[in-house]
Amino acid sequence: MKRYDAKTIEAKWQERWDRDGTFRVDIKKAERPFFNLMMFPYPSGEGLHVGHVYAFGGADTFGRLKRMQGYNVFEPMGFDSFGIHSENYAIKVGKHPRELIQETTSYFRERQMKRLGALFDWDHEVITSQPNYYKWTQWLFIQLFKAGLAVRKKAPVDWCPSCKTVLADEQVIGGKCERCQSQVIEKELEQWFLKTTDYAEKLLSNLDKIDWSETTKTMQKNWIGKSEGLQIKFSLEVPRQEDKKHLVEVFTTRADTLFGATFVVVSPEVAKSWIDLGWKAPKEVADYITKSLKVDQQDRTAEKREKTGVFTEVFAINSGNKKEIPVWVADYVLGSYGTGAIMAVPAHDSRDYEFAKKYNLEIVEVIIGGDVSKEAYIGEGKLVNSGEFDGLDSKEGIKKISEYIEENQLGKRTVNYHLRDWLISRQRYWGPPIPMIFCDKCAKDGKSANKDMTGWFPVPEKDLPVELPYLKNYQPKGTGVSPLATVPEFLSVKCPECGSLAKRETDVSDTFLDSSWYFLRYPSTRSARSGQVPFDSDITKKWLPVDSYIGGNEHAVLHLLYARFITMALHDIGYLDFEEPFKKFRAHGLVIHEGAKMSKSRGNVVNPNEFMDSYGADTLRIYLLFLGPYEQGGDFSDRAIAGVYRFLNRVWSLVQEIADNTSTATPSLEMERALNLLIKKVGEDLENLKFNTAIAAMMEFLNMMNEKKDELNKELAKKFVLLLSPLAPHISEELWEVLGEKFSVHHQLWPSYKTKFLEEDKVTIVIQVNGRFRDKLEAPKGISKEDVARLALDRPKVKVYTKKGQIKKSIWIEGRLLNLVTGG
C-alpha cells in the first residue's frame, strides 16, 4: 500500500485540474450562477499569510459545496496591488513598485495560492495596478464627478506626516495613521471628496435588508453614527459684523436639558469663521483660536487632557429661559460634528461639568436623579427649573421642548451623522491619477463642467487611462502634492474645454477606490466588450450582486462601506440595477499564534508554505477550519496540526484497504444510519460555515468505520470521500481514483441522505429523578409513558432514589425522557 504523500499527490492533481480546466465556468452560458467572492489580497513582500489560507480555505470549501449542489460557481481571485501599502513596502526594500508588484504577485499566485487547491479562476484575474483596470477606476471617478458625487472642497483633513499624504476619516484609527501608526495632523486643505454623506441614510437603513454578519452591521451602524436631535438658535450679542442675524446654532440630543444650559461653547473652527467674517476678537481669544487650530487632532482629543478654553466676552440668549449666558471657545468642542457649537449643560454632561468646575461657571440642575454637587447626572428623570416644562420626564421633555423651539422658529429637529465624506486624494505616486484637469483660462471665464468647481474638467473618456508615468524618484515629497507634480510632461495638458494650456490633477486616488468595485469587474474581464466598458451589462445581470462574500472584519468600515456606497451611486447613475453589492457577507475570525495577533515584530508569524511542505495543503486547510468556530478564529498550534494529519492518514489507509478488499460486505443498519446522519450534518454545517463541527463529525465517523471494518464497502467509502472533498480536495481526488472511479470527484453531486435511515425503531429514554439523570433504557419506538414508568421503577438505580419519597408527578417527553418527581 502506498504511503500518503501529500506533496506529490497535491502537485499532481493541481496540474491535472489546471490542464483540464476542471473548475472553469462558462460565464455566458452558466445556468445556475453562484458568485463566490473572497477579499483579494494585497501582494505584500512577506508572502501569503496563514490568515489568508484561513479566509480562502473556508470560502473555497463553501464554494465547493455550492458546486456539488449543482451551481456554476465562479470564484475569482486577484490582487489589490495599487496604493500606499504596496508603495510603502517598495520604499522600504528600495525597489520600484512596478517591478516589485510583478515579483510579488507572481510569487503569491504561482508559489502559494495555486498550492491551496482552490477553485480560483485565474482567467478572470484582476490586478488593480494594471492600466486596463485602473482605466475604469478613473472612469468611475468621472461618473461620480458628473453626478456631483465627487467634489473638490476645502476642509479640515487628516495629514499623515510619515506617509506624507492626507487620509480618509476611516483610515485614521484612534488619531493614528492606519498604515504606519504615526499621529495625524489636522490641516485645512482643498481636496477631492466622494460624497458618502449623501448616502448616510441609505447606507444605514439598507443594513436591515442584507444578510450580513451582525458584528459587521453593528460596526457600520456605529460608524455612520446617526443621532437625532435638535438644532437650536441662540441669539448672540454682536460678535459678527457682517452677519446681521447674530446667532449661534447649537446641536443637542438632550433638548430636555435646555434650561440647564448655562453657557455656550463654540469650537475654535467656528470662532475662526467669525473672525473671518469680521469679528474683532479680543487678543487672548484670537491667540487661543490660532493656537488650538495648530494642535494635532490626537492631542486635542486625548482623554486625560485637561479642558482649556477662553471667554469670548460675548453673550448669548438661552432660547429656553431667555437668560443671558456667556460664550466660550474651547477645543473640546469639535468643529466637525454637528454645528461645531454646543449649549453646555454642566449639571447633566460630564464634559461640561468638568469645564464649569474649572472655570467657575454656573451649574443648574434641571433633571432630577443625581447629586449635582458631586458630579454630572447624565441619566433621565423629571424636569425641574424648566419653567412650564417642570414635572415632565425626559422623554416628554425632549418632545415638548422640541415642539416649542420649532413653533417659535428658534430651531429645528435635525439628524446628525458621524460619517464624513470620503477623502480620496493622496499625495502619492502609486495609485490611479485622478483624471481631472484644471484650466486657468476657463476658471477666469467662469466655465466649469460642474457647478461650484470652476475651471475643473474631467479627462475625456476616450483619453483614459491617464497612465501613471514611470517615475524613478517616486517617493512622497511632503510638499502637499504628489511626486507626479514634478513631471512637466505629465502636468501640462490641453484643456478639454478651450484647448489652451491647462494642468492635470497630480494626486492619485485612495487605494480603497480601486477595491470598491473590483467584484464588478471580475466576471467581465474576458468579455468582448471589456475594453469598452468596465462591466458588461448582460454578464453583470447574470452574476451580480455577489452571492456570498467572506472576509475579515477589519474592513467593516473601510472597504465594505465604500463598496456599498459605490454600488449605490452606480445604481442611481443608472449603471446597475441593484443597490447592495453583497447579498450575504460573513466575517471570519482572526487566526492568532501564541495568544497574540501575528506580527513580525512579535516574531510569531506562521508561514503557510512551511506547513504545506510538511503536511500538505489539505491538512493545513482542515486544521485551520478545525480550530474553532469560523467567525471566531483561533490560536494556531504547531502541535495540534498533527492530529489532522493523522486523520487524513487514517482516511488514506482505510480507503486503500476497502479498495483492495474484494469481499462484498454490507453495512449494518446502524452504520447506514450513521452515514445518513453524517451526510445531513456535514451538508448543513458547511452551508452555515460551521466547519469545525463538520470535521469533528467526519472524524467520529471514521472512528466508527475503523471499529467495524467488516461492514465497509466501496459505496460507503465513496460517500465518505465525497463529503471530504470540499474540505480536502486533493486527497479526495486521489482516493476517488483509488476507488476505481473516473475523474473527477469534483464533478460529482453532493450525496443525498435517506430520511428512512435517520429514524430508528428503538429509542433511548433518559430517566431522571427530580431532574437529575439516573438511568437510561432502550425501548421500542412509540412506547407509552406508562410502560416506561413501569420499566423505570424496576431499575435498581432508580429505586434507590424513588423509595425516599412518594412519586408526586412525572414529566414525559415523548420518546426521549421521563422525569419522576418525588415529594419530600
Added chain:
RNA sequence: GGGCAAGUGGCGGAACUGGUAUACGCGUAGGUCUCAAAAACCUAUGGUGGCAACACCUUGUGGGUUCGACUCCCACCUUGCCCACCA
C-alpha cells in the same frame, strides 16, 4: 465612557427549539510493536472521596424562573474586538 462578542477539563473546543455536560482533536499516563527510538496502534484521562461497586461536586460569581438551566431572566466580575471630549 459607549457599542458588540465571549467566559465550559491541563489546552483548542462540542452540546438540537431548556432534557444523558465535557463530542472531536491536542496533551498526558500506561501498554503493544522494536535491539532501541520515532512513527503507528490499543487503553485510560473533569474534580474529590473510596480497594471497589459507587457517591458527591462541577459550565466566571451571586440570585431568580422551572419537574429540570451551559442554554432563559436580573445583578456583578473578567477577557477580547470596535468606536470614542459625537454634545
